[in-house]
Ligand SMILES: Cc1cc2nc3c(=O)[nH]c(=O)nc-3n(C[C@H](O)[C@H](O)[C@H](O)COP(=O)(O)OP(=O)(O)OC[C@H]3O[C@@H](n4cnc5c(N)ncnc54)[C@H](O)[C@@H]3O)c2cc1C
C-alpha cells in the first residue's frame with residue numbers, strides 16, 4: 518500500500534489513485550497546496566498495484582536523445598498564442614486530423630489547472646500556452662487507456678513526471694500512443710496561485726476574468742508578459758499586464774520559492790520521462806542560429822524514440838538540426854533540478870496566512886546582507902577593472 522513518508526518522493530501523477538482496484542486511494546491537499554495520495558487501509562487488499570505503477574518507486578531510466586532540432590510553426594497565429602515555437606499545436610493538429618484524441622492542461626472555471634482531452638481543433642486552443650502551476654491529472658490516464666484500447670490514436674502531453682506516470686499506469690506499450698513532455702523547471706503550488714489571483718483581483722478591481730496568459734508575446738518572446746484579460750459589469754474589456762520580471766507571482770516562481778518538493782530533486786531528470794518528444798524554449802537561439810530568431814518564439818525539440826521521429830518527420834514546420842548540448846547550454850533545467858533553499862521555502866509557507874502574498878514573496882527574494890555585500894564587492898571590482906583598462910589602453 519502506498520504511503521508517502523518523504524514528500525520529495527511523490528510527484529503527484531495520480532497513477533496510484535487511478536490504478537487501485539478498490540478505489541481506496543484518494544488525493545489530499547497538504548499545507549503547501551499540493552496533492553498527495555492517502556490509502557484507506559480498511560479497504561486495501563494488499564495487491565501492491567499502487568506501488569508497481571508509481572514512476573518514482575520504479576526508478577525510471579534515462580533515454581539517449583535520437584535527434585534534436587530548433588523548430589518553428591509557420592502559422593503565425595498559432596505561434597503568437599503558444600509559449601515557444603508552437604510545436605505542441607503542430608503535433609496535436611496532426612493527431613486530430615488522423616481522428617485522434619489529444620490530452621493536455623487547461624484552465625478550469627476557477628482558473629486552477631486541470632488535465633483534459635479534446636477531439637476538436639477548437640478544444641485544442643485551451644491547451645495552448647504554459648500554465649505555471651501544477652495541473653490536476655484527475656482520471657485522464659484511465660480515459661486515455663480507454664481510447665487506446667478502442668484503437669484510437671492518443672497524444673498525451675504534460676510534465677515529464679506526468680508522462681512517466683502514464684506509462685507506468687498503462688504497464689504496456691501502445692503503438693497508437695504518442696507522448697510529448699517539456700523541459701520542466703518545476704510546478705508551483707496551486708494554492709499560492711489561488712492566493713495570488715484573489716489578491717490581484719481585489720487590488721486591481723478585476724471583475725470577470727476572460728483569459729490569463731503567463732507568456733503573452735506582445736513585447737516579444739524573450740521579454741514575455743503576464744496578462745489577465747477581464748470584463749466589468751458593463752461588459753467592457755480590460756487588461757492587467759506586467760512584464761514577467763515585474764510580476765510578483767512569476768518572480769516567486771522563478772526564484773523557486775513554492776515548487777512541489779519533488780521538483781527540487783526531480784525523479785525524471787535527465788530525460789527519464791519516457792516521452793517520445795520533448796519540447797521547450799530554445800533560449801540562446803539568437804547566438805546559435807541568429808537567422809532563425811525573430812523574437813516571436815523558437816522551440817527546441819528532443820526526439821527520444823523512433824515513433825517520435827516518424828511523427829516529427831511529417832510535420833509542416835521549419836526546422837534546423839542541432840546538437841543536444843547546444844540546447845542544454847541555454848536550458849540547464851533539462852538535466853538539473855532546481856536548487857532548494859529550505860530556509861526561504863519554509864519561512865514562506867509559515868508566513869502564508871500572516872502576510873499578503875506580495876509581502877511574503879518580496880521578503881523571500883530580497884537579497885540578504887551577505888548577498889548585498891558580495892554584489893557591492895563585485896561592482897567595485899568591475900569598476901576598478903574598467904578604470905585601469907581605460908587608463909592603460
Ligand atoms: C510548469 C512549466 C515549467 C516549464 N519549464 C520550462 C523550462 O524550464 N524550460 C523550457 O524550455 N520550457 C519550459 N516549459 C515549457 C515551455 O514553457 C513551453 O510550454 C514549451 O516549450 C512548449 O511550447 P509550444 O510553443 O510548443 O506549445 P504551447 O502551446 O506553449 O504548449 C502547451 C503545452 O504545455 C502543456 N501544459 C501547459 N501548462 C501545463 C501544466 N501546468 N502542466 C502540464 N502541462 C502543461 C499543454 O498541455 C500543452 O501540451 C515549462 C512549462 C510548464 C507548464
Ligand code: SF4
Pocket residue numbers: 518519536537538539540541542556557560561562563564565566567568
Ligand atoms: S495495495 Fe492494492 S488495494 Fe491497497 S491501496 Fe494499493 S492498489 Fe489499492
Ligand code: SF4
Pocket residue numbers: 519526527528529530531532533534554567570571572573574682
Ligand atoms: S508519484 Fe504518482 S504514483 Fe507515486 S505515490 Fe505519488 S501520485 Fe502515487
Ligand code: SF4
Pocket residue numbers: 528676677678679701702703704777779780781783784785786
Ligand atoms: S520538475 Fe520534475 S517532478 Fe517537478 S513537475 Fe517537472 S518533471 Fe515533475
